[in-house]
Amino acid sequence: MSNLQGKVALITGAARGQGAAEARLFAERGAKVVITDVLDQEGKQVAADIGDAALYIHLDVTDENSWAAAVKETVAHFGKLNVLVNNAGIVQVKALVDTSVADYMKVIEINQLGVFLGMRSVAGAMKEAGSGSIINISSIDGLIGMSGGSAYCASKFAVRGMTKVAAMELGPDNIRVNSIHPGGIHTPMITQAGMDESVMTDIFSKVPLGRVGQPEEMATLAAYLASDDSSYSTGSEFIADGGLTSGFSLEH
Protein backbone atom coordinates (compact mmCIF):
# COMPACT_ATOMS: atom_id res chain seq x y z
CA MET A 1 0.00 0.00 0.00
CA SER A 2 2.88 2.33 0.72
CA ASN A 3 4.46 4.61 -1.84
CA LEU A 4 8.09 3.51 -1.43
CA GLN A 5 7.55 -0.16 -2.27
CA GLY A 6 10.35 -1.40 -4.51
CA LYS A 7 12.75 1.39 -3.57
CA VAL A 8 16.24 0.80 -2.21
CA ALA A 9 17.63 3.93 -0.58
CA LEU A 10 21.09 4.82 0.63
CA ILE A 11 21.02 7.58 3.25
CA THR A 12 24.15 9.30 4.52
CA GLY A 13 24.43 10.74 8.01
CA ALA A 14 21.63 8.41 9.04
CA ALA A 15 22.77 7.57 12.58
CA ARG A 16 20.67 10.39 14.04
CA GLY A 17 18.60 13.50 13.30
CA GLN A 18 17.00 13.86 9.89
CA GLY A 19 18.89 10.93 8.37
CA ALA A 20 17.61 8.54 11.04
CA ALA A 21 14.06 9.90 10.67
CA GLU A 22 14.28 9.36 6.92
CA ALA A 23 15.51 5.80 7.37
CA ARG A 24 12.64 4.99 9.72
CA LEU A 25 9.94 6.57 7.55
CA PHE A 26 11.28 5.10 4.31
CA ALA A 27 11.24 1.60 5.80
CA GLU A 28 7.75 2.19 7.21
CA ARG A 29 6.58 3.11 3.71
CA GLY A 30 8.00 -0.01 2.10
CA ALA A 31 11.60 0.84 1.14
CA LYS A 32 14.80 -1.01 1.97
CA VAL A 33 17.32 1.37 3.48
CA VAL A 34 21.06 1.46 3.79
CA ILE A 35 22.02 3.59 6.74
CA THR A 36 25.47 5.10 6.50
CA ASP A 37 27.41 7.34 8.86
CA VAL A 38 30.73 7.65 10.66
CA LEU A 39 28.95 7.17 14.00
CA ASP A 40 28.97 3.38 13.83
CA GLN A 41 27.40 2.53 17.18
CA GLU A 42 24.43 4.84 16.77
CA GLY A 43 23.99 3.90 13.11
CA LYS A 44 23.96 0.17 13.84
CA GLN A 45 21.41 0.74 16.56
CA VAL A 46 19.05 2.59 14.16
CA ALA A 47 19.43 -0.24 11.64
CA ALA A 48 18.78 -2.86 14.30
CA ASP A 49 15.65 -1.01 15.47
CA ILE A 50 14.28 -0.97 11.93
CA GLY A 51 15.03 -4.67 11.31
CA ASP A 52 15.62 -6.64 8.12
CA ALA A 53 14.66 -3.75 5.85
CA ALA A 54 17.76 -1.85 7.01
CA LEU A 55 21.50 -2.35 6.75
CA TYR A 56 24.25 -0.24 8.29
CA ILE A 57 27.45 0.54 6.39
CA HIS A 58 30.28 2.77 7.62
CA LEU A 59 30.75 5.62 5.13
CA ASP A 60 32.95 8.68 5.32
CA VAL A 61 31.37 10.74 2.53
CA THR A 62 34.69 12.40 1.68
CA ASP A 63 36.27 9.08 0.73
CA GLU A 64 35.88 8.06 -2.91
CA ASN A 65 36.70 4.39 -2.31
CA SER A 66 34.24 4.10 0.56
CA TRP A 67 31.49 5.37 -1.74
CA ALA A 68 32.27 2.74 -4.35
CA ALA A 69 32.29 0.03 -1.67
CA ALA A 70 29.02 1.23 -0.08
CA VAL A 71 27.20 1.30 -3.42
CA LYS A 72 28.51 -2.16 -4.28
CA GLU A 73 27.45 -3.59 -0.93
CA THR A 74 23.98 -2.00 -1.23
CA VAL A 75 23.37 -3.62 -4.60
CA ALA A 76 24.76 -6.94 -3.36
CA HIS A 77 22.50 -6.91 -0.28
CA PHE A 78 19.25 -5.45 -1.65
CA GLY A 79 19.60 -6.15 -5.39
CA LYS A 80 19.63 -2.56 -6.63
CA LEU A 81 19.91 1.11 -5.67
CA ASN A 82 17.39 3.69 -6.84
CA VAL A 83 17.32 6.38 -4.15
CA LEU A 84 20.17 8.37 -2.61
CA VAL A 85 19.68 10.88 0.19
CA ASN A 86 22.83 12.98 0.55
CA ASN A 87 22.05 14.01 4.10
CA ALA A 88 25.41 13.96 5.92
CA GLY A 89 26.63 17.40 6.86
CA ILE A 90 28.23 19.55 9.49
CA VAL A 91 27.66 23.13 10.52
CA GLN A 92 30.16 25.74 11.55
CA VAL A 93 29.39 29.23 12.79
CA LYS A 94 32.45 31.43 12.53
CA ALA A 95 32.98 35.00 11.35
CA LEU A 96 34.50 35.28 7.89
CA VAL A 97 37.57 37.08 9.24
CA ASP A 98 38.18 34.31 11.79
CA THR A 99 37.73 31.40 9.38
CA SER A 100 40.96 29.58 8.52
CA VAL A 101 41.39 27.69 5.26
CA ALA A 102 41.38 24.47 7.27
CA ASP A 103 38.05 25.43 8.93
CA TYR A 104 36.60 26.34 5.58
CA MET A 105 37.79 23.23 3.77
CA LYS A 106 36.50 20.89 6.46
CA VAL A 107 32.93 22.05 5.79
CA ILE A 108 33.35 22.04 2.01
CA GLU A 109 34.83 18.53 2.05
CA ILE A 110 31.92 16.98 3.94
CA ASN A 111 28.95 19.07 2.80
CA GLN A 112 29.92 19.70 -0.80
CA LEU A 113 32.49 17.17 -2.03
CA GLY A 114 30.56 14.46 -0.17
CA VAL A 115 27.46 15.27 -2.24
CA PHE A 116 29.48 15.44 -5.45
CA LEU A 117 31.02 12.02 -4.79
CA GLY A 118 27.66 10.56 -3.78
CA MET A 119 25.90 11.66 -6.96
CA ARG A 120 28.77 10.44 -9.10
CA SER A 121 28.99 7.08 -7.34
CA VAL A 122 25.31 6.13 -7.62
CA ALA A 123 24.68 7.13 -11.24
CA GLY A 124 25.81 3.78 -12.65
CA ALA A 125 23.71 1.70 -10.26
CA MET A 126 20.65 3.88 -10.90
CA LYS A 127 21.05 3.56 -14.66
CA GLU A 128 21.07 -0.20 -14.17
CA ALA A 129 17.93 0.07 -12.04
CA GLY A 130 16.24 1.93 -14.92
CA SER A 131 15.56 5.08 -12.90
CA GLY A 132 16.39 6.82 -9.67
CA SER A 133 15.94 9.79 -7.39
CA ILE A 134 18.80 11.71 -5.79
CA ILE A 135 17.83 13.97 -2.91
CA ASN A 136 20.47 16.44 -1.82
CA ILE A 137 19.94 18.02 1.57
CA SER A 138 20.86 21.66 1.20
CA SER A 139 19.44 24.21 3.64
CA ILE A 140 17.73 27.57 3.75
CA ASP A 141 21.38 28.65 3.92
CA GLY A 142 21.53 27.49 0.31
CA LEU A 143 18.91 30.13 -0.49
CA ILE A 144 19.90 33.07 1.72
CA GLY A 145 22.89 34.14 3.77
CA MET A 146 23.57 33.29 7.41
CA SER A 147 25.86 35.44 9.46
CA GLY A 148 28.88 33.36 10.44
CA GLY A 149 28.22 30.82 7.71
CA SER A 150 30.72 31.61 4.99
CA ALA A 151 31.77 27.96 4.65
CA TYR A 152 28.35 26.48 5.43
CA CYS A 153 26.44 28.77 3.05
CA ALA A 154 29.05 28.26 0.33
CA SER A 155 28.65 24.50 0.62
CA LYS A 156 24.85 24.62 0.69
CA PHE A 157 24.60 27.03 -2.28
CA ALA A 158 27.02 24.72 -4.12
CA VAL A 159 24.78 21.72 -3.43
CA ARG A 160 21.81 23.65 -4.81
CA GLY A 161 23.77 24.49 -7.97
CA MET A 162 25.21 21.01 -8.52
CA THR A 163 21.72 19.57 -8.13
CA LYS A 164 20.57 21.47 -11.21
CA VAL A 165 23.57 20.40 -13.28
CA ALA A 166 23.14 16.76 -12.29
CA ALA A 167 19.42 17.00 -13.10
CA MET A 168 20.27 18.15 -16.62
CA GLU A 169 22.91 15.49 -17.15
CA LEU A 170 21.08 12.53 -15.59
CA GLY A 171 17.53 13.33 -16.79
CA PRO A 172 17.97 11.30 -20.00
CA ASP A 173 18.65 8.24 -17.81
CA ASN A 174 15.44 8.98 -15.87
CA ILE A 175 17.38 9.89 -12.75
CA ARG A 176 15.78 12.85 -10.99
CA VAL A 177 17.87 15.14 -8.77
CA ASN A 178 16.37 17.69 -6.38
CA SER A 179 17.46 19.63 -3.31
CA ILE A 180 15.68 19.91 0.04
CA HIS A 181 16.04 23.09 2.03
CA PRO A 182 15.19 22.60 5.69
CA GLY A 183 14.84 25.61 7.95
CA GLY A 184 15.41 25.31 11.69
CA ILE A 185 15.05 21.65 12.60
CA HIS A 186 15.24 20.13 16.04
CA THR A 187 18.33 17.91 15.65
CA PRO A 188 21.75 17.61 17.30
CA MET A 189 23.07 20.03 14.66
CA ILE A 190 21.29 22.90 16.40
CA THR A 191 23.49 22.32 19.44
CA GLN A 192 26.56 22.22 17.23
CA ALA A 193 25.57 25.65 15.97
CA GLY A 194 25.79 26.80 19.58
CA MET A 195 22.07 27.08 20.34
CA ASP A 196 20.42 25.76 23.47
CA GLU A 197 16.75 24.72 23.60
CA SER A 198 15.39 28.02 24.84
CA VAL A 199 17.31 30.10 22.30
CA MET A 200 16.11 27.76 19.58
CA THR A 201 12.47 27.93 20.67
CA ASP A 202 12.68 31.70 20.83
CA ILE A 203 14.26 32.14 17.41
CA PHE A 204 11.87 29.87 15.57
CA SER A 205 8.73 31.12 17.29
CA LYS A 206 9.07 34.10 14.93
CA VAL A 207 8.64 32.14 11.70
CA PRO A 208 5.14 32.13 10.14
CA LEU A 209 4.33 28.65 11.49
CA GLY A 210 5.65 29.76 14.88
CA ARG A 211 7.79 26.75 15.75
CA VAL A 212 10.95 24.80 14.98
CA GLY A 213 10.58 21.90 12.53
CA GLN A 214 10.87 18.22 13.42
CA PRO A 215 13.14 15.72 11.60
CA GLU A 216 10.03 13.71 10.68
CA GLU A 217 8.74 16.69 8.67
CA MET A 218 11.87 16.59 6.50
CA ALA A 219 11.56 12.83 6.15
CA THR A 220 8.06 13.17 4.65
CA LEU A 221 9.39 15.63 2.06
CA ALA A 222 12.29 13.30 1.22
CA ALA A 223 9.78 10.43 0.91
CA TYR A 224 7.75 12.47 -1.55
CA LEU A 225 10.82 13.14 -3.70
CA ALA A 226 11.91 9.49 -3.48
CA SER A 227 8.49 8.27 -4.59
CA ASP A 228 7.01 8.12 -8.08
CA ASP A 229 4.55 10.81 -6.98
CA SER A 230 7.25 13.33 -7.88
CA SER A 231 7.91 11.84 -11.32
CA TYR A 232 7.98 15.19 -13.16
CA SER A 233 10.15 17.10 -10.66
CA THR A 234 13.86 17.43 -11.22
CA GLY A 235 16.45 20.17 -10.74
CA SER A 236 14.36 22.11 -8.23
CA GLU A 237 14.46 23.34 -4.67
CA PHE A 238 11.97 21.91 -2.15
CA ILE A 239 11.69 24.04 0.96
CA ALA A 240 10.36 23.08 4.40
CA ASP A 241 11.20 26.00 6.66
CA GLY A 242 7.96 26.98 8.33
CA GLY A 243 7.90 30.08 6.13
CA LEU A 244 11.24 31.47 7.35
CA THR A 245 12.38 32.55 3.88
CA SER A 246 8.96 33.71 2.62
CA GLY A 247 9.63 37.34 3.56
CA PHE A 248 9.87 39.85 6.34
CA SER A 249 7.26 41.72 8.32
CA LEU A 250 7.13 45.36 9.37
CA GLU A 251 4.46 44.48 11.96
CA HIS A 252 5.18 43.58 15.63
Place this chain on the structure above:
Amino acid sequence: MGSLDGKVALITGAARGQGAAEARLFVERGAKVMMTDVLDDEGAQVAAQIGDNAAYMHLDVTSEQGWKDVVAATVAKFGKLNVLINNAGIITPAQEVHETSLEDYRKVIDINQIGVFLGMREVVEPMKKASGGSIINISSIDGLTGMYGASAYCASKFAVRGMTKVAALELGKYGIRVNSLHPGGVKTKILDDINLSEEEAEEAFKASPLGRIGKSEEMATLAAYLASDDASYSTGSEFVADGGLTAGFSLEG
Protein backbone atom coordinates in the same frame (compact mmCIF):
# COMPACT_ATOMS: atom_id res chain seq x y z
CA MET B 1 -5.88 4.87 4.82
CA GLY B 2 -4.97 7.53 2.26
CA SER B 3 -2.97 10.59 3.14
CA LEU B 4 -5.93 12.92 2.49
CA ASP B 5 -8.41 11.37 4.93
CA GLY B 6 -10.37 14.10 6.69
CA LYS B 7 -9.58 16.75 4.09
CA VAL B 8 -12.26 18.79 2.33
CA ALA B 9 -10.87 20.48 -0.76
CA LEU B 10 -12.26 23.19 -3.01
CA ILE B 11 -10.70 23.06 -6.49
CA THR B 12 -11.25 25.75 -9.12
CA GLY B 13 -11.05 25.07 -12.84
CA ALA B 14 -11.77 21.42 -12.05
CA ALA B 15 -13.87 20.52 -15.10
CA ARG B 16 -10.84 19.30 -17.03
CA GLY B 17 -7.03 19.15 -17.20
CA GLN B 18 -5.06 19.45 -13.97
CA GLY B 19 -8.09 20.45 -11.87
CA ALA B 20 -10.02 17.34 -12.88
CA ALA B 21 -6.95 15.14 -12.26
CA GLU B 22 -6.59 16.70 -8.81
CA ALA B 23 -10.26 16.07 -7.98
CA ARG B 24 -9.96 12.41 -9.00
CA LEU B 25 -6.72 11.78 -7.10
CA PHE B 26 -7.85 13.63 -3.98
CA VAL B 27 -11.01 11.53 -3.66
CA GLU B 28 -8.99 8.37 -4.35
CA ARG B 29 -6.75 9.33 -1.41
CA GLY B 30 -9.64 9.97 0.98
CA ALA B 31 -10.64 13.62 0.54
CA LYS B 32 -14.03 15.13 -0.21
CA VAL B 33 -13.92 17.58 -3.08
CA MET B 34 -15.98 20.55 -4.19
CA MET B 35 -15.23 21.02 -7.87
CA THR B 36 -15.86 24.38 -9.47
CA ASP B 37 -15.57 25.79 -12.96
CA VAL B 38 -17.46 27.86 -15.51
CA LEU B 39 -17.77 24.80 -17.77
CA ASP B 40 -20.83 23.41 -16.02
CA ASP B 41 -21.61 20.40 -18.21
CA GLU B 42 -18.07 19.02 -18.10
CA GLY B 43 -17.65 19.81 -14.41
CA ALA B 44 -20.91 18.16 -13.37
CA GLN B 45 -20.02 15.10 -15.42
CA VAL B 46 -16.59 14.66 -13.81
CA ALA B 47 -18.16 15.05 -10.36
CA ALA B 48 -20.81 12.45 -11.20
CA GLN B 49 -18.10 10.02 -12.37
CA ILE B 50 -16.17 10.44 -9.14
CA GLY B 51 -19.25 9.78 -6.99
CA ASP B 52 -20.58 10.91 -3.63
CA ASN B 53 -17.32 12.32 -2.37
CA ALA B 54 -17.32 14.97 -5.11
CA ALA B 55 -19.78 17.74 -5.91
CA TYR B 56 -19.83 20.37 -8.61
CA MET B 57 -20.75 24.03 -8.37
CA HIS B 58 -20.50 26.89 -10.84
CA LEU B 59 -17.84 29.45 -9.91
CA ASP B 60 -16.50 32.36 -11.89
CA VAL B 61 -13.34 33.03 -9.85
CA THR B 62 -13.55 36.76 -10.59
CA SER B 63 -16.88 37.02 -8.75
CA GLU B 64 -16.69 37.96 -5.08
CA GLN B 65 -20.24 36.81 -4.41
CA GLY B 66 -19.61 33.58 -6.32
CA TRP B 67 -16.74 32.77 -3.94
CA LYS B 68 -18.84 33.45 -0.85
CA ASP B 69 -21.61 31.16 -2.14
CA VAL B 70 -19.24 28.32 -3.01
CA VAL B 71 -17.40 28.45 0.31
CA ALA B 72 -20.71 28.43 2.24
CA ALA B 73 -22.03 25.56 0.12
CA THR B 74 -18.85 23.51 0.62
CA VAL B 75 -19.01 23.84 4.39
CA ALA B 76 -22.75 23.07 4.35
CA LYS B 77 -22.25 19.93 2.27
CA PHE B 78 -19.02 18.48 3.64
CA GLY B 79 -18.90 20.04 7.14
CA LYS B 80 -15.69 22.03 6.76
CA LEU B 81 -13.10 23.35 4.30
CA ASN B 82 -9.37 22.84 4.84
CA VAL B 83 -7.81 22.72 1.37
CA LEU B 84 -8.09 25.19 -1.51
CA ILE B 85 -6.49 24.69 -4.91
CA ASN B 86 -6.55 27.90 -6.91
CA ASN B 87 -6.17 26.11 -10.23
CA ALA B 88 -8.42 28.06 -12.63
CA GLY B 89 -6.46 30.01 -15.20
CA ILE B 90 -6.28 31.10 -18.79
CA ILE B 91 -3.56 31.85 -21.30
CA THR B 92 -3.93 33.92 -24.45
CA PRO B 93 -2.08 33.43 -27.76
CA ALA B 94 1.41 34.96 -27.86
CA GLN B 95 1.27 38.72 -28.17
CA GLU B 96 4.28 40.99 -27.87
CA VAL B 97 3.96 43.60 -25.18
CA HIS B 98 3.49 46.49 -27.60
CA GLU B 99 0.63 44.62 -29.29
CA THR B 100 -1.21 43.72 -26.09
CA SER B 101 -4.41 45.67 -25.51
CA LEU B 102 -5.32 46.77 -22.01
CA GLU B 103 -8.48 44.70 -22.33
CA ASP B 104 -6.54 41.51 -23.15
CA TYR B 105 -4.11 42.19 -20.32
CA ARG B 106 -6.87 42.80 -17.76
CA LYS B 107 -8.75 39.65 -18.73
CA VAL B 108 -5.76 37.46 -17.82
CA ILE B 109 -5.05 39.38 -14.62
CA ASP B 110 -8.69 39.17 -13.55
CA ILE B 111 -8.89 35.39 -13.79
CA ASN B 112 -5.33 34.27 -12.98
CA GLN B 113 -4.46 36.83 -10.32
CA ILE B 114 -7.57 38.47 -8.85
CA GLY B 115 -9.23 35.04 -8.81
CA VAL B 116 -6.43 33.71 -6.58
CA PHE B 117 -6.56 36.79 -4.34
CA LEU B 118 -10.32 36.39 -3.81
CA GLY B 119 -10.00 32.65 -3.25
CA MET B 120 -7.34 32.99 -0.54
CA ARG B 121 -9.35 35.74 1.17
CA GLU B 122 -12.62 33.82 1.22
CA VAL B 123 -11.33 30.54 2.66
CA VAL B 124 -9.48 31.99 5.66
CA GLU B 125 -12.51 31.96 7.99
CA PRO B 126 -13.56 28.35 7.37
CA MET B 127 -9.91 27.24 7.57
CA LYS B 128 -9.52 29.03 10.91
CA LYS B 129 -12.60 27.17 12.11
CA ALA B 130 -11.07 23.90 10.87
CA SER B 131 -7.94 24.74 12.96
CA GLY B 132 -5.76 25.01 9.90
CA GLY B 133 -5.58 24.42 6.21
CA SER B 134 -3.50 24.29 3.06
CA ILE B 135 -3.86 26.72 0.17
CA ILE B 136 -2.21 25.63 -3.07
CA ASN B 137 -1.89 28.30 -5.72
CA ILE B 138 -1.17 27.06 -9.22
CA SER B 139 1.42 29.41 -10.66
CA SER B 140 3.65 28.21 -13.52
CA ILE B 141 7.26 28.11 -14.61
CA ASP B 142 6.18 31.43 -16.10
CA GLY B 143 6.03 32.63 -12.50
CA LEU B 144 9.77 31.84 -12.22
CA THR B 145 11.09 32.95 -15.59
CA GLY B 146 9.89 34.93 -18.59
CA MET B 147 7.99 33.59 -21.57
CA TYR B 148 8.08 35.37 -24.90
CA GLY B 149 4.74 36.88 -25.85
CA ALA B 150 3.17 36.42 -22.42
CA SER B 151 3.40 39.73 -20.57
CA ALA B 152 -0.03 39.34 -18.97
CA TYR B 153 0.34 35.61 -18.21
CA CYS B 154 3.81 36.00 -16.66
CA ALA B 155 2.70 39.05 -14.70
CA SER B 156 -0.23 37.11 -13.27
CA LYS B 157 1.86 34.05 -12.43
CA PHE B 158 4.66 36.07 -10.79
CA ALA B 159 1.96 37.90 -8.84
CA VAL B 160 0.53 34.59 -7.61
CA ARG B 161 4.01 33.53 -6.48
CA GLY B 162 4.44 36.80 -4.57
CA MET B 163 0.98 36.82 -2.98
CA THR B 164 1.56 33.24 -1.84
CA LYS B 165 4.47 34.39 0.31
CA VAL B 166 2.54 37.28 1.83
CA ALA B 167 -0.42 35.04 2.63
CA ALA B 168 1.99 32.50 4.17
CA LEU B 169 3.41 35.21 6.44
CA GLU B 170 -0.05 36.39 7.50
CA LEU B 171 -1.86 33.05 7.86
CA GLY B 172 0.86 30.92 9.46
CA LYS B 173 -0.40 31.86 12.91
CA TYR B 174 -3.72 30.15 12.13
CA GLY B 175 -2.02 26.95 10.98
CA ILE B 176 -2.86 27.77 7.37
CA ARG B 177 -0.03 26.90 4.97
CA VAL B 178 0.17 28.60 1.55
CA ASN B 179 2.44 27.39 -1.25
CA SER B 180 2.67 27.80 -5.01
CA LEU B 181 2.94 24.99 -7.52
CA HIS B 182 4.85 25.63 -10.73
CA PRO B 183 4.06 23.22 -13.55
CA GLY B 184 6.18 23.19 -16.68
CA GLY B 185 4.73 21.89 -19.92
CA VAL B 186 1.71 19.77 -19.10
CA LYS B 187 -0.54 18.06 -21.60
CA THR B 188 -3.88 19.82 -21.09
CA LYS B 189 -6.41 21.83 -23.07
CA ILE B 190 -4.54 25.03 -22.22
CA LEU B 191 -2.06 24.12 -24.98
CA ASP B 192 -4.88 24.59 -27.54
CA ASP B 193 -5.25 28.15 -26.33
CA ILE B 194 -1.71 28.98 -27.43
CA ASN B 195 -2.27 27.11 -30.71
CA LEU B 196 0.18 24.30 -29.88
CA SER B 197 -0.77 20.92 -31.32
CA GLU B 198 -0.12 17.74 -29.36
CA GLU B 199 2.79 16.82 -31.64
CA GLU B 200 4.32 20.28 -31.36
CA ALA B 201 3.98 20.15 -27.58
CA GLU B 202 5.65 16.72 -27.39
CA GLU B 203 8.46 18.02 -29.59
CA ALA B 204 8.90 21.25 -27.62
CA PHE B 205 9.56 19.40 -24.36
CA LYS B 206 11.88 16.73 -25.77
CA ALA B 207 14.86 18.96 -25.07
CA SER B 208 14.08 19.22 -21.33
CA PRO B 209 16.08 16.97 -18.97
CA LEU B 210 13.33 14.37 -18.54
CA GLY B 211 12.71 14.54 -22.30
CA ARG B 212 8.93 14.63 -22.24
CA ILE B 213 5.88 16.75 -21.51
CA GLY B 214 4.26 16.34 -18.08
CA LYS B 215 0.92 14.74 -17.30
CA SER B 216 -1.94 16.29 -15.33
CA GLU B 217 -1.70 13.37 -12.89
CA GLU B 218 1.89 14.37 -12.07
CA MET B 219 0.70 17.80 -10.95
CA ALA B 220 -2.12 16.20 -8.94
CA THR B 221 0.37 14.12 -6.92
CA LEU B 222 2.33 17.27 -6.02
CA ALA B 223 -0.87 19.08 -5.03
CA ALA B 224 -1.81 16.04 -2.93
CA TYR B 225 1.54 16.22 -1.14
CA LEU B 226 1.03 19.90 -0.32
CA ALA B 227 -2.55 19.29 0.81
CA SER B 228 -1.48 16.47 3.14
CA ASP B 229 0.00 16.68 6.62
CA ASP B 230 3.24 15.31 5.13
CA ALA B 231 3.93 18.93 4.10
CA SER B 232 3.35 20.27 7.62
CA TYR B 233 6.50 22.45 7.77
CA SER B 234 6.29 23.89 4.25
CA THR B 235 4.73 27.30 3.69
CA GLY B 236 5.47 30.30 1.47
CA SER B 237 7.53 28.32 -1.04
CA GLU B 238 7.60 27.36 -4.68
CA PHE B 239 7.14 23.71 -5.64
CA VAL B 240 8.27 23.04 -9.20
CA ALA B 241 7.33 20.08 -11.44
CA ASP B 242 8.70 20.93 -14.86
CA GLY B 243 10.80 17.96 -15.94
CA GLY B 244 13.89 20.07 -15.31
CA LEU B 245 12.99 22.78 -17.82
CA THR B 246 14.10 25.62 -15.53
CA ALA B 247 17.16 23.81 -14.13
CA GLY B 248 19.47 25.62 -16.55
CA PHE B 249 20.68 25.65 -20.12
CA SER B 250 23.05 23.34 -21.92
CA LEU B 251 25.93 24.15 -24.25
CA GLU B 252 25.87 20.56 -25.50
CA GLY B 253 24.00 19.71 -28.68
